[in-house]
Amino acid sequence: MASSIIVYVLLFLVLMVILGSFVTVKQGTIVVITIFGKYRRILLPGLNFKIPFIENIYSKISIQNRSVELEFQAVTFDQANVYFKAMLLYSVLDQQEETIKNVAFKFVDERNLMQALIRTVEGSIRAFVATKRQSEVLILRRDIVEHVKEQLDTILEGWGYHLQDLQLNDITFDDVIMKSMSQVVASNNLKAAAENEGQALLITKTKAAEADGNAIKISAEAERQAAQLRGQGIALFREEVAKGMTMAAKEMQGANMDTSVILFTMWTESIKHFAENSNGNVIFLDGSTAGMENTMKEMMALNLLQSEKVRK
Known part of the structure; x- marks a missing residue:
């Protein structure tokens, strides 16, 4: 009986020695081994062997962050x-x-x-x-x-x-400094916003002024061209009228007729045109015999002047 107990004790001690001889080191950890307090070696992750009762684990060092x-x-x-x-x-x-x-x-x-x-x-x-x-x-x-x-x-x-x-x-x-810094930032933002707004307003007004200037230039150019065309039209009209009057005067002279009849006809046609296109406006003309005679003389004088220019 006593021998059996001794055997069991020996087996237990052997088992303890075997178990104590192996050390499992976790991943991300390194074990430091000492012998009687002096550094011996390190054990890397995995299953490692150490001398039981002699080598001791001093520390476990994590190599993780x-x-x-x-x-x-x-x-x-x-x-x-x-x-x-x-x-x-x-x-x-x-x-x-x-x-x-x-x-x-x-x-x-x-x-x-x-x-x-x-x-x-x-x-x-x-x-x-x-x-x-x-x-x-x-x-x-x-x-x-x-x-x-x-x-x-x-x-x-x-x-x-x-x-x-x-x-x-x-x-x-500190709170006082934070408030002052906030005020500085706010004032700088307001200043930048004001400057941006001023720049935008300046650009808007500049563009508007440029547009107005261009519109005035275009309008002036159009008016100039229109006036030129109107002048050319009036000149052509007058030229054609002069040519017609000259030809009519020549024909009447060839027929021994008084050319003043042409002027009288033009005068009566003008009065008719005034009456038809007056649009309600009143035009005062001297309808007396003396007034008509003066008008005829003026028209005849103009006719003679025109005839002399044509001859020259």
């Missing part, structure tokens, strides 16, 4: 308080053995690492912001990130880490 949120305050060159909300993304630099040793033994624990990392980032941003004015901070978001990464890359590599990204999610100032 990790993030932490930051909230801190900085002061600008012109003594304005700036409040930052940021997200820090970092990871283990690589899976090299020396890198893993730095990660495992540089800091006492994870809390001390985080404290050093956060304070380093905050100090780098504060130092950068202290050289800038309040009005420059908002437009220098990318410059701040690049400055921090440049300053921290060497330091973090010595710890075995790499800064993947730094996102400045929110940058704010």
Whole structure:
């Protein structure tokens, strides 16, 4: 009976030794092994063998990306308080053995690492912001990130880490400064709107003036051409009338008739035309014998003058 118990105990111990000899490392994790407190080696993801009771697991290090949120305050060159909300993304630099040793033994624990990392980032941003004015901070978001990464890359590599990204999610100032900045933006927008409106009004008036000018030019040109055509028509009419009167006068002279009859006929035709086309208007003519005689003399004088011009 006692021998059976001893056998069971030995089998149990052997089983425990066998089970303790194998270590399963999860994906994205590296295990650091020590012997009596001294670094021995690292175990990569998968099933690994270790010497039971001699090799011990010191720490399990995640090589996946990790993030932490930051909230801190900085002061600008012109003594304005700036409040930052940021997200820090970092990871283990690589899976090299020396890198893993730095990660495992540089800091006492994870809390001390985080404290050093956060304070380093905050100090780098504060130092950068202290050289800038309040009005420059908002437009220098990318410059701040690049400055921090440049300053921290060497330091973090010595710890075995790499800064993947730094996102400045929110940058704010004191309420008084925020209100004054809003007023400045609003006044600049109003100024730009007024300038745009003035430019639009100027363009509209300029275009309207150009259109009016072009319309006046076109109207003047049309009037000039119309006047020219009217003058040409009147000149042609007068020329044809003169030709007709000349021919009629020649025929009447050949027939030994008085040419003044032509003028009398034209005078009576004119009175008839006035009566038919007066449209209700009153035209006063001297219908007396003396008036008619004077009119006939004037028309005859004009006829003689025209005849002399034709002969010349």
